[in-house]
Amino acid sequence: MNPRLSGRTAKRFATALVVATAALGLGACGGSDEDDVRAAVNDFRDAVREKDAEAVCQSFTDKALEDAFRQKGDEARKRCTEFIEKSADQRAKEAEKDFEITEVKIDGETANVRTKSDGMESSAKLEKVDDEWKIADSGG
Secondary structure: OOOOOOOOHHHHHHHHHHHHHHOOOOOOOOOOOOHHHHHHHHHHHHHOOOOOHHOOOOOOOOHHHHHHOOHOOOOHHHHHHHHHHOOOHHHHOOOOOOOOEEEEEEEEEEEEEEEEEEEEEEEEEEEEEOOEEEEEOOOH
16 A cells, blocks of 8 residues: 555645644643543643654544554554654644633543634544543544
8 A cells, every 4th residue: 555645635634633733732640531631632732842743643543543544553653653754843833823722521431622722613532542532533
């Protein structure tokens, strides 16, 4: 299979990454599920700002990466890392924008996060995987 992303897949993942970058961001694990969701979001933003492609990709569920890159497991993460490395400067700028988390709703093992950045509202879905919150979808 061609290691490059198809134009449509690359655009879709890039859009998801921009939305997630704009939508997410906070600090270390706090104890409640809401605190942990906020911490996961913050860790993601920190990884984007620091241009840490591996950490950015670790912020996503396996399924989110497999859907975006049409590869399984380690190959999907490898392709994600390569993709992020190529666009790290642009993504880091996106992560510097002011943002506000306007809502966190948790339902068992899933969470929906709504945010506002530069006057635009966004949302992202996170899933709890092995006691860690990971980005499952960022639909805008």
